[in-house]
Each structure stands twice: as C-alpha cells, then as structure tokens.
Amino acid sequence: MTQTSVVIAPLAIPATLDAADPAAADFIAAGRLLNDHMLELWGNSDFHDTPETQLAGCRPTPVRRRVLLAARDGDEILGLATLGLPLADNTHSAYVNVVVAPHARRTGLGSRLYAAAEQAAAAGGRTTLLGETEHPAQPEQHTGAIAPKSGTGTIPADAAAAFAAAAGFTLEQVERISLLNLVDASVGREALDDAAAAAGSDYELVFWRGPCPDQLVDSYAVLRQKMSTDAPMAGLDLEEEHWDAARIREDERKARDMDAEVLVSAVRHRPTGHLAGHTLLMVFNANPAVAFQDDTLVLREHRGHRLGMLLKTANLIRLGRELPQAARIWTWNAAENDYMLAINDQLGFEPVGYSGEWQKLRPAR
Incomplete structure (x- = not known):
C-alpha cells in the first residue's frame, strides 16, 4: 500500500443488504471495520452491531443524515470517516468520527x-x-493526562487524544464510562420502596x-427536549433541540428498524398529570446480554x-423481568454530574473508562 494508491471517496448507503445491490458489500465491509475497531478498543463484542442495525442507523431521517467517506486501496477498505449532520436543530454542527485499520495506521x-x-x-x-474519543481505564499504559476546559x-494523553488535538480540536468535557454487571447490582424491591417513600x-x-x-x-417530548439543555x-x-410528538x-421507528428494545420508566406528577422525569434503557436483540443506559432526566422543578433513584431502580428491576438475558449495562455521564454519578455508584456501576468530548470551531464563510 502507498499513499498514492489509496483513494478517499463517498461510500453509498445501500437501499438493502442484498448481494444484488452493488453498494451492499462495501457497506458491510465498512461496518466490519467499525466493529473490529470497538473490539480492539474494549476487548469484547459488547459494541458489535449487525449490518442490518448499522444500515438502519445510517438511513436518513427528518432530523439527521449521515455521510460516509471510505479510504480504499483497490477493493480493500482501509479507513472510514463518518459525518453526522443534524437537520432539525444545531444545523451549524457536524459529528465526526475517523477509524483506520491497524495495518494502515501511521501513514497519514x-x-x-x-x-x-x-x-x-x-x-x-x-x-x-x-x-468523541474513548479511553478504557488502563492508566498504566499512559504517562500523561489531559484535562478539559x-x-x-x-x-489519557494517548494516540486518539493526540490525533484530535493535531486536527485542531479542543477537549471541552470528560465523561465517565461506567459498567454495571447486573449480578452485582445493589438494587431490589427495598431500594425501590425507599425511593418511592422519599x-x-x-x-x-x-x-x-x-x-x-x-x-x-x-409530555414525554418536553422531557426529551429538556435533556438537550439540562444535562x-x-x-x-x-x-436546544426541538422535540414534539412527531x-x-x-x-421510536428508528429503534424498531435497528431491532432494539427500549424500556422507559417515567414519573408522573399527579397534581398536574405531567411527566416529571424519565430514564431509558436500550437492548439490541442481536446482542441481548448488553444494555445501554440512555437519557435520565428529572425536571429542575x-x-x-x-x-432519579426511583426511576433508575424501577427500570433496572423491569429490565431483569422483561429482558432477563441482559447481563450488563453501559452508561456515560459527564464527570461534573456528581448527582447522577452518585446514583450510579449506589446501584453498583463501576468506572471502566472515560470519553473525551472534543470541539473545533471553524469560521463562518
């Protein structure tokens, strides 16, 4: 492989994964590259997505579309850049991710x-x-650390952080990545009753x-909208994002297309009838041992x-009852979110790594 032999060009998002679709094979190969990267990073297949899930996640919606750029040497895909482009709000922004196959790294x-x-x-x-860069908790492998603004x-000041900084990004925030093995969860009916009494x-x-x-x-749309400002x-x-019933x-349609089960626990304020908070767990049916904790929010008032403890405890109990194959839960929380981190600690979550949230501001044309 030489630099001059590698071509970077848009990668089509196929209509189907049928072999008759000429774009399907390339899309599947790109998805395999992403899965291999997460396996290399975390040492497990918890983040493995099927081609069907990846395709559903890449299809455009009224609020977001994705652009894929592939680096290829002949028929081999050596790297992938993905762009997530919001369409309904935050239309000034783009989410960027770059992955390169191990044997093609350090070549530019x-x-x-x-x-x-x-x-x-x-x-x-x-x-x-x-x-975003993700960093499993392996402090012995790195000599330096980077603090956000x-x-x-x-x-850690590792290769991923160095790449982001060299591209002109600034580290704005750190999130703690935590994992709960459900056999170790400090949750049960007593904890739920205590939170309900409070x-x-x-x-x-x-x-x-x-x-x-x-x-x-x-009422649920209000909670989802507030999640974009209150976290x-x-x-x-x-x-602020704009959320409504549509x-x-x-x-929800996107989650169904990605073959995901979504469990929501919410709290309703009886005097007004409005929802006061919610929490959300997602499990992909192709990988039922793994759950992902998404939003948790309680309105300020x-x-x-x-x-917060009531919501998360209730949803953990429901997860065990409705999706008993789930064995562990991953979650991400801002390092400054002491309240939510304290709840997670009480439930038995353990820190397993950190993610860096990076930003680069370009001048407007």
Missing part, C-alpha cells in the same frame, strides 16, 4: 480522512465540528416498552425528591 491516512470529512462539513455550512476529569404521594411511576402511550407523548454540556456549542415517533 487518518489525517486525510479527517480532512475530507471537514471539507464535506464545510460544504454543508457546518461551523462547529464535534468528536471544564476542568473536571481527565483522559418521592411521596405526588409522584407515580409509569412504564412503557416500545411506543410511548399517546396520552403521554407530548451538563461544558463549553460545547450546542443549542420526533418521538420517528425516534421536581428535583430533591429522589426521583
């Missing part, structure tokens, strides 16, 4: 892929570029698996009643 290929991705983002008028937490009679739990009930969907964001240049239904 990653920098070429990133340059192509930045050029594509600029062509779409995107002035804020966002990226927010001042909370650190990530919440008081003004609050009641409601649950759904899959689509949100019609009578709650507008700690450090200095990330992101504005966006909720689109999000309802905090101080242990609703």
Whole structure:
C-alpha cells in the first residue's frame, strides 16, 4: 500500500443488504471495520452491531443524515470517516468520527480522512465540528493526562487524544464510562420502596416498552427536549433541540428498524398529570446480554425528591423481568454530574473508562 494508491471517496448507503445491490458489500465491509475497531478498543463484542442495525442507523431521517467517506486501496477498505449532520436543530454542527485499520495506521491516512470529512462539513455550512474519543481505564499504559476546559476529569494523553488535538480540536468535557454487571447490582424491591417513600404521594411511576402511550407523548417530548439543555454540556456549542410528538415517533421507528428494545420508566406528577422525569434503557436483540443506559432526566422543578433513584431502580428491576438475558449495562455521564454519578455508584456501576468530548470551531464563510 502507498499513499498514492489509496483513494478517499463517498461510500453509498445501500437501499438493502442484498448481494444484488452493488453498494451492499462495501457497506458491510465498512461496518466490519467499525466493529473490529470497538473490539480492539474494549476487548469484547459488547459494541458489535449487525449490518442490518448499522444500515438502519445510517438511513436518513427528518432530523439527521449521515455521510460516509471510505479510504480504499483497490477493493480493500482501509479507513472510514463518518459525518453526522443534524437537520432539525444545531444545523451549524457536524459529528465526526475517523477509524483506520491497524495495518494502515501511521501513514497519514487518518489525517486525510479527517480532512475530507471537514471539507464535506464545510460544504454543508457546518461551523462547529464535534468528536468523541474513548479511553478504557488502563492508566498504566499512559504517562500523561489531559484535562478539559471544564476542568473536571481527565483522559489519557494517548494516540486518539493526540490525533484530535493535531486536527485542531479542543477537549471541552470528560465523561465517565461506567459498567454495571447486573449480578452485582445493589438494587431490589427495598431500594425501590425507599425511593418511592422519599418521592411521596405526588409522584407515580409509569412504564412503557416500545411506543410511548399517546396520552403521554407530548409530555414525554418536553422531557426529551429538556435533556438537550439540562444535562451538563461544558463549553460545547450546542443549542436546544426541538422535540414534539412527531420526533418521538420517528425516534421510536428508528429503534424498531435497528431491532432494539427500549424500556422507559417515567414519573408522573399527579397534581398536574405531567411527566416529571424519565430514564431509558436500550437492548439490541442481536446482542441481548448488553444494555445501554440512555437519557435520565428529572425536571429542575421536581428535583430533591429522589426521583432519579426511583426511576433508575424501577427500570433496572423491569429490565431483569422483561429482558432477563441482559447481563450488563453501559452508561456515560459527564464527570461534573456528581448527582447522577452518585446514583450510579449506589446501584453498583463501576468506572471502566472515560470519553473525551472534543470541539473545533471553524469560521463562518
């Protein structure tokens, strides 16, 4: 392989994975590269996605589309840059990820892929570029640490961090990556009853698996919108998202297409009938031993009643009952989110790594 033999060009998102579709084989190969990268990074297949799930995740929706750029030498795909482009809000931004096969690293290929991705983002008028690096907890392998501008937490000064910095990104925030082995979970009926007693009679739990009930969907949309502003964001240049019933239904359709089970526990404020908080767990049916903790939010005006503990405890109990194959849960929390980290610690989550949230601001044309 030589630099001049490697060509970077858009990778088509196929209509289907049928062998008759000329774009299917390349898409499957690119997905395999992503899966291999996560296996190399974490040493397990917890983040393995099937081609069907990857295709569903890449298809455009009213709120986001993806651009794929592949580096290839002949028929071999050596690297991939992905761009996530918001369409409904934050249309000034783009999410960038670059992956290079191990045998093609240290050749400048990653920098070429990133340059192509930045050029594509600029062509779409995107002035804020966002990226994430993940760092398993292996401090003995690194001699330095990098602190974000927010001042909370650190990530190791490893190759991924060096790549982001060399591309002109600034580390804005650190998130703690935590893992809960459910056999070790400090959760049960007693913990749920204690949290419910602290919440008081003004609050009641409601649950759904899959689509949100019609009578709650507008209230649920308020929670999802507030999640975009109330979670700690450090200095990330992101504005409030707009959520309504249509966006909720689109999000649910996407989860179905990706063959994911979604369990939501919510708390309803009895005096108003509105939802005061929610938490969400997702399990992909192709990998049923692994669950991912997504949003957890309690509206500011309802905090101080242990609703966060109530929500998460209730959903963990439901997970064990409804999806008993689930053996562990991954979650990400801002390092400065002391309240949520304390709840996770009580439930038995253990830190297993950190992610860096990076940002690059480009001048507007």
